[in-house]
Amino acid sequence: MYGIGLLKGLAVTMRNMVSPGRQFTLHQYPDRRVGLLGLAKQANTNLVSYVLREPAMAAKSLIGLATVKDRMPQHPRFRGEEFVWYEERCTGCASCAKYCPLGIIEIVTHPSGDAMQEGEKYAIDVFDIDIGRCMFCGLCVEACPYDAIHMGSGFEESTYVREELVIDVDRLRSAPKRPSTWFRPQLEGKGYQPLDGQEVSWKDVGRHQMPDDSELEDRWAKR
C-alpha cells in the first residue's frame, strides 16, 4: 500500500528518539552547565551534604552559573599538538627533522662539552616546530631513536598570530610532560592516561628500562 514505507520510516525515527542507547551523544564542549543535582552527582555525594560542603557552588548552580568541563573521551593514542620533548633524552641527532615530510623542524646544536658516558652530548640551541604547518602525522616521533620526542594530546592551540604557532625550545622545555602513547607501546597498558594530569619523568618514557646507578657503574667498570 502506498505510504507504508513512510510510516515505517517514522517508526524508526520515533524508536531512535525514545530508546536509550540509540540517541546521539552530545558533548557541550568546552563546558556544560549543570544544576545542583548534577554537581552533587559529580562530587559523589547526595544533595544535602553537597550544599553543606560547598554552599557557594550550590548557590551558583541555582542561578544557572555552575559549569563542569565536558569533552569527548579521547584515546591515549590520540595524536595531538604540543609535542612533548625530553631534553635529557635528546642528543640533537636531528633524525626527527630529517624525517618530517614537511621539513618544519629546525634544530641547531653545539657540542656541549658535557660528556655523557656514551659520548659527547650536543646542547640544543634551537628546536623550532612550526605546528602551523604540521599535519600531526607523527613520523618525527617514529624516527626518534632515543624516545625524546612524543606526540601530545592537546588540540586547543589556536592563536590569532601565525608566528605564535612556532613551538620553540623554551616552550618545549616548559610544556607539561604528558606524552601521548602513540608509537610508544612502553607507555601503554599501565593505566596511564595523558589527560589525567600526571606527568611522566624522562626516565620512564624510554623503550628500555633505565638501569640504576650501580648497574651503570658496573657496566662502565667492565669496559
Next chain:
Amino acid sequence: MAITTEPVTINLGPQHPSTHGVFRLRVTFDGEEVVDVEPVFGYLHRGTEKLAESRSYVQIVTLTDRLDYTASMSNNLAYVRAVEKLAGIEVPERAMYLRVITAELQRIASHLMATGFLLNDLGAFATPLMYCFRERERILDMFEMLCGARITLSYMRPGGVFQDAPAEFWPALDTFLVETPGYLDDLENLITGNEIVLARTRGVGILGDELAIATSVTGPMLRASGVQWDLRKADPYEVYDRLEFDIPIGVAGDTFDRYLVRILEMRESLKIIEQCVDQIPRGPIKPDLPFNLRPPEGDAYAAVEGPKGELGFYLVSDRGIAPYRCKIRAPSFINLTPLKEMVVGWKVGDLIVIFGSVDVVLGEVDR
C-alpha cells in the same frame, strides 16, 4: 505570437553545497531539462603525484591520506601494496589481517557517508545523514584507538602496519559487529521502502552495463549496473582469498541500485571483518626495514578495491629514496566519465541526485 526559447548555460559550483567539494558543472538547460553537462575540475589540485617525487617512500603514506579523505585506510593500503611489490617486501600475516579489517571498516564508513549525502541531496535534510554519521563515528573512534587520528590516519607502512591494535580495540570491534546489522536494518527501514525515495531514484540516471565497461567505471557503480567485478575476488590481494563473501550486484543500474549495492556491501564487509577476527593470528606486524627504502630499479602497479572503485598506484623507482614517478588511478575521477550520458534528459533536481549517487570525493578527483 510564437515564443522563442533558447538553452541557458549555468555554472553549478565550484562553491555549491551539493557538489561535495569544490567541483564545477557547466550545465546547459532547456527549461528545466539538462541538455548538456561538462564537468570542470582542478579546484582542489594539490599536485600529489608531483609531491610524491620529492618524498621518501614512508613519507608518501601521509600524502595518500589526503586523496580520498573519507577512505584514508584504503588509500594507505593501495599505496603500501605498490611499494611492497616494487621492493619485494614480505608482509607478516597479522599485519595483513589488520589491514583487511581496517580497510573493510573504512569501506563501511565511506559507504555510510555516501548514503547519507545521497539522501541529503534528495532533500531528506540531515536526518538520515545524522543516522549514518552516528555509526561512522564509532568507526572513527576505533581508528583513533588504532592510530591516534580519525581522518588522516597514516596507519599502514610499507611492510605492514606501524603499530598493533591496543587491547581495548577488540571489544569495541565486537560490539560494533554485533550492533551494526540491526542498525543497517534501521537504515533500510527508513530509506529503502520510502515511497519518495523510490519515486526519485527508481529508473533515474540509468547506466547500462556496456557503457559502464566502456568508460572504465569501477566499484559499486559498476556492480549496480549488473557487472560482477570486484578486485577482491577477481585478483585477491592480502587475505581475501581465504575469506568468504558475496559480491552484491544491481539489476537496472539506476540511482536506487547504486544505493542498494552500497548497503549490501556494508553487510558483506561486516561478514569479512567477522571472519578476520576469527582467523587473525598472533605475530609480528612489521618486518625490520630501514626508514628510507631504496627499491631496485623498475616499476610496479598495485590496485585495491577501494570503497569507490579500483584504486591503483603506479610507482617507478630509479633506486633513489623517492619514487621517480607516482601515478594514481583515482576511482572517483574515472567514475565521472559517463556522467554526461547519465544526466542528459533529466531535470535539475535529478542531476544533483545522480551526481550524488556517483559518490565522488574531490580530493581524489583532483589529486
